Amino acid sequence: MREDLIGQGDEKIAELVQNGQTEAFGVLIERYEDKIRRYARKFLSEGEDINDALQDIFIKVYKNIQSFDAKRRFSPWLYRIAHNELVNVIKKRNKNSLPFFDLDTIFPQYFSDNSLKSQIDNNDMGRLLDQCLNKLPPKYREPIILYYYEDLSYKEIADVMEIPVSTVGVRMKRAKDLVRPLCEKLTHF
Amino acid sequence: MVNHMEEKQSVKESIIAKIKSGEIKMHPRLYFVLKAALIVSVIFVVALVALYISSFVLFITRANGTWFLPRFGPPGARIFFGSLPWFLILATIVLILILEFLAKKFAIIYRRPIVYSIIGIVLIVSLGVFALDRARFHPNLFRQARQGHWPIMESIYRQPGLTGLKDAHRGVVTELTDNGFKLKKLNDEILQITTDEKTRFFPDQNLDENDVVVVMGRRTDDTVLAKAVRRLDDEFEIFERR
Numbered sequence: 273m274r275e276d277l278i279g280q281g282d283e284k285i286a287e288l289v290q291n292g293q294t295e296a297f298g299v300l301i302e303r304y305e306d307k308i309r310r311y312a313r314k315f316l317s318e319g320e321d322i323n324d325a326l327q328d329i330f331i332k333v334y335k336n337i338q339s340f341d342a343k344r345r346f347s348p349w350l351y352r353i354a355h356n357e358l359v360n361v362i363k364k365r366n367k368n369s370l371p372f373f374d375l376d377t378i379f380p381q382y383f384s385d386n387s388l389k390s391q392i393d394n395n396d397m398g399r400l401l402d403q404c405l406n407k408l409p410p411k412y413r414e415p416i417i418l419y420y421y422e423d424l425s426y427k428e429i430a431d432v433m434e435i436p437v438s439t440v441g442v443r444m445k446r447a448k449d450l451v452r453p454l455c456e457k458l459t460h461f
Numbered sequence: 462m463v464n465h466m467e468e469k470q471s472v473k474e475s476i477i478a479k480i481k482s483g484e485i486k487m488h489p490r491l492y493f494v495l496k497a498a499l500i501v502s503v504i505f506v507v508a509l510v511a512l513y514i515s516s517f518v519l520f521i522t523r524a525n526g527t528w529f530l531p532r533f534g535p536p537g538a539r540i541f542f543g544s545l546p547w548f549l550i551l552a553t554i555v556l557i558l559i560l561e562f563l564a565k566k567f568a569i570i571y572r573r574p575i576v577y578s579i580i581g582i583v584l585i586v587s588l589g590v591f592a593l594d595r596a597r598f599h600p601n602l603f604r605q606a607r608q609g610h611w612p613i614m615e616s617i618y619r620q621p622g623l624t625g626l627k628d629a630h631r632g633v634v635t636e637l638t639d640n641g642f643k644l645k646k647l648n649d650e651i652l653q654i655t656t657d658e659k660t661r662f663f664p665d666q667n668l669d670e671n672d673v674v675v676v677m678g679r680r681t682d683d684t685v686l687a688k689a690v691r692r693l694d695d696e697f698e699i700f701e702r703r
Binding site for chain 1: 471472473475476477479480481485486487488489490492493565568571572573574575576577
């Protein structure tokens with residue numbers, strides 16, 4: 273069974289799960305566990321049980337898999353569930369720490385469509401991010417992770433975070449502006 | 462490395478075991494269809510309530526004369542803001558925010574800045590209010606409530622906000638008197654309107670019986686010393702004439 277699925281896309285496997293092939297869900301867990309663990313680590317501190325969060329995320333994915341549209345990409349749908357679950361964990365931990373409306377989602381904002389990737393060398397940015405990502409405020413950290421580490425487009429990030437596409441662009445720009453001075457500070461010490 | 466592999470195995474195996482034992486079950490497709498239908502239905506109902514209340518605010522302010530007060534200049538504008546049904550206006554704003562919150566479940570809404578969806582909701586509600594106004598929705602309900610066809614509606618359309626303002630009074634002139642005229646309000650109450658040389662008339666002083674007017678002036682018992690009087694069209698045809 274597993275060998276048959278190796279070359280299959282996530283969407284096809286999700287379709288099989290929808291049709292009752294439970295074992296296929298194991299393949300999806302294998303494919304995404306490390307990615308979701310890495311994603312969760314950027315939000316939860318080391319002391320917190322990331323395994324519990326991971327279990328809750330994959331259980332939710334399984335319960336809600338019938339709402340997944342197999343014509344669309346699987347990973348943004350999965351990250352959206354992970355995002356909501358992690359937001360709930362953070363809410364439980366720090367009551368009222370997340371605003372109901374974020375100011376930068378209210379008004380239209382303009383951003384250059386030139387992606388960060390085209391402005392800064394990928395490797396350079398990746399190295400900088402590894403060093404300084406945890407110093408960024410969470411609202412800037414998340415789009416950066418989804419874009420650089422998980423290869424999601426701005427539109428897909430907007431779907432994961434349920435925010436306007438323009439807000440994703442603006443947060444990416446601000447994150448980039450913040451990363452450089454932060455990294456310079458770090459490398460001086 | 463060994464620990465990490467064990468962790469991986471444990472997460473996957475524990476979930477698959479729970480699925481196989483039936484501890485975790487996937488929601489059927491119908492569950493999501495019903496959930497989406499429920500959200501759409503709640504949006505529809507909230508939109509209808511918002512539409513009803515906002516169109517009622519328009520009706521109430523026109524029926525009791527508040528709507529016309531700014532035409533009396535700055536003093537009228539001051540009374541206008543003091544006489545608005547703020548509770549109903551606040552209720553409409555809350556309902557619009559609830560609509561925004563519910564609509565944000567859909568990608569077409571959350572992918573755009575909040576200000577756009579708020580403007581969209583306000584526009585849709587305003588168009589609905591305009592349509593109800595053209596269809597004389599509230600005046601018809603008001604008339605039917607007065608005739609006793611809608612006992613529940615009667616309490617709504619006989620509420621004090623329609624007639625009970627201290628500084629603005631809309632009604633029909635039933636009798637011209639030496640020092641003014643008698644005014645019959647929507648609740649059939651008769652007020653004696655006193656005019657003097659300081660009273661301003663719009664567009665002119667030639668009042669006749671059956672004219673619909675709005676009077677600005679403080680009420681004392683059943684008497685009002687009019688600061689200003691404006692003749693109006695009875696656009697709702699809700700005033701009973703002799």
